[in-house]
Amino acid sequence: MWEYDKVIFTREFxxxxVTKLLVERAxxxxxxxxxxxxxADGTRRVILRRKIIRQRLTV
Structure with missing residues (x-):
């Protein structure tokens, strides 16, 4: 399973x-x-994902 996050950067960046910010998050x-x-207006819509790691209950 994946977890998703949407990040939007305006054209001022x-x-x-943008590359530095995304590398830092990675x-x-x-x-x-x-x-x-x-x-068309220069806005970057970025979708990031990461694996959801589920821990199993140990008894």
């Missing part, structure tokens, strides 16, 4: 800043890039 939060959509 440069490509380098390194510290375990997120990976699922999808990027750039709209």
């Amino acid at each position: 440069s490509r380098n800043i 390194e510290h939060g375990g997120w990976e890039l699922d999808r990027v959509r750039i709209t």
Whole structure:
């Protein structure tokens, strides 16, 4: 199972800043890039995903 997170960056953010922010989330939060959509007005809609790790109850 996957957990998803949607992040939206306006066109004021440069490509380098967006890359740095996404790398930081990947390194510290375990997120990976699922999808990027750039709209006509320059907004970036990014969908990140990470694996849900379920712990089993040990008795």
